[in-house]
Amino acid sequence: MSRMQSTRSTRAANGGISRRDVLRNTAAGGAALGAYGAGLPLFNIVRAQDNKITYALFGEPPGLNGFVYTEIHGNVVTTNIFDKMARIDHATRRIEPEMVEWKNEDPLTWVLKVREGIQWHKGYGELTGEDILYCFNHVQEASTFQKGVSHFPVDHAKLRSKYVVEVKLKMPFSPFPMVTLEYGGSVMCKAAHQEMGDQEFARNPIGTGPFELDSWVSGSHLVLKKNPNHWRDGRPYVDEVLYRVIEDPSVRLSSLLTGEIDIMPRPDPKDTPRFREGGEPGIAYQSVPGWNWDYMDFTFPPYIAADFPTVNVDVRRAISYAIDRQTIIDEIYAGEAIVTDNPVPPGYLGHRPSPIVYPARGDLAKAKELMAKAGATGFDLEVITSDKEWLRRECELVAAMLSEIGINMKIRGMDVGTYSTAWVKKQFQADLEDITIVSPDVDSTLWWFHHKDGIVEHGWENQAVSDWLDEGRAELDPEKRTTLYHNIVDAVLDDCPYIYFNHVNLVYLLKDAVKGFHGGPQEHVVPLWDVQWG
């Protein structure tokens, strides 16, 4: 040790580096770097100058072909690449023509007139009726998912002239513009799709939308460039949209705060109060009640024993009364949801202010009374749910609420695929889940779930409800449809085959300087053609 100390002293004396020198130099270097960093935000690009918007996706799209992929991320991007035949205006709640105008010649015949002069991206020519016809035929021939959910009433389509297509239905279907032309109305370029095939087209989509795909770096980002030939006057306003894949919500938020992105969806609910209260200068907050539900549903005989307690309507009503919906909203969603006890969200035909029957804070006394009336003294109830973190917590909360009326809820979490299979095959006692309603017509929020032939109906049969649902599909008069849907909702509230908790808000955070962004109630539809720097 003494030898080492003497060596050190000698070296310092000879002009070597002493410990003090090292400390001094490190401190100086750190200070210089700090000043440099504070003065020069090297990475914080001011996007307003290059007229570019950066949007954070919370997952990577698997592909950009709307006839193959149904998930959110791809649709967020394709909203801006593809136009639709018709589009819902969220502000007015009206369905507006986009690529076609329509006429209902008779209950089974719809005539579509294509807007002339719309150009496909990248020199693929003009949109014509051939493209529309190609899409109608493709859905039927390739059995894409649209066949089951939006094109089911279509019998066939044929070309009347270059710009006119006739669609014949199998049955009268009044929501045809909303369901078939809007939700199922994405149109792809016939020439490009035939040339590329599904797989290549999904990586190189050719649409008519305000932006065209410029590049896609797998796992990192997608770049859309302004379509110079777009038909909307003067739009889009920005030259480029950069979609960056940032899966972690806290990293998305940090990236917004550091200026790396301009708009972010889905902040962690625990982070939203400070933005809602305007606590973060330079960051704007938007929150819209989503077209979705958190709900609980049950199976009925023959999918469950006829003497199982939840087959008794009073037990199901008791469960609905025992749920404190407001607490779920406060605890799970930090206030970012609205209470409901029925399946018609705000903005839909037939919506009524919620809750209609079951109080937001629940009614435990009433619930206990109904359990006693049903003779249900306490039982185990297995509840399946998919592997979403917020649903697991919601299940725990609901389990605590139901324990108050003697129900021992056993939670069974599943991955999404296993869950979907169990749900569709009706292999469960009860289910707690959330769902996004993808079509803007009330028929879609009710028919699939409550009609005796609906694909996600679980054995509950109510002939009157099925008849009303069929009548609602054929009825063109909105007032008459509204009455029918009120009847259906009342029947569902009375019999509780599904118990609805809330509609979760869609929350977006964005830079103050971003103007023209309006988060809609559909998470998978995020139009950016009105966005500009203020």
Next chain:
Amino acid sequence: MGIWSYFLRRLVQIPLVVFFVTVIIFALMKVTPGDPIAIMLGPYATPETMAALQAEFYLDRSIPLQYVLWVRDLMSGDLGHSIRSQELVTDLVATRFPVSIVIAGMATLVSLLIAIPAGVYAAYRRNSPWDYGLMGFTTVGLSVPTFTLALVLILFFALKLRWVPISGIGLRTWSDGFAAFLLPYVLPVAALAVTTIAELARIVRASMLEVLEQEFIRVARAQGIGDALILVAHALKNVLIPVITVIAVVFAFQVGNTITIEYLFSIPGVGSALIAAVINRDFPVIQGLTLVVGVFFIAMNLLADILYAVVDPRIRYG
């Protein structure tokens, strides 16, 4: 036994190890719950579409036959394609693996550049504040999970100080300027390097302490050679033997560690692809990427063994 026969003996063991790796990966995939077709198509899929996809991915065959078909495809260089995106797994490996290798390589390099001098200096100043400080750092470095450390780095250096961006790897090229290109690497590389610095610095320090007690060091000092020369020219060579042998393994582990780091920093590497595939039960991608990472580990272990044999001739005859 010469170095070449040692190398050949290790090489012929590889197919057997790879075979076991394929069996384990395949078995794990089969016991993992989840239906990838159902996830991809959603609850409204038509039965015909589901059946067609199941046939395409051999999911309608018996499990042993599925394994045989998978291995048959592997032998012809076909790792399959993603159920979710239809992307070829070989393309995914080609685009994603180099990114992970670069991150892991940078982290390993930074670790070596810091750990070796730090370890040497701590040993040279044994029981000094420098030594205690380094040992304290290594304890913290080894204790704090990389994920937690990454979050702290984001909070401090990106959010508070705004010195570096959180993400951006893959977004910028050299043409955007050196700083714009390189800055997104700073935090992920730092998060990965801290643990390795701690590990390597401890190895270097312990090794250096041992070497400094050797007879030849005392002789060198007796000859009046300065401490700096003794450390660099005589001691360091011996100290580096254990370091060289662990570099390959450290590098391989860094590739494994990038999985969480890639998720946090939105890095388009093999780790983020693997996480996305796991979430979506995209079995061909999970199988393909896991196999590639597994083979990479085997190769790095082989390299470590060979390096060990090269730098320490006593080993090769073992």
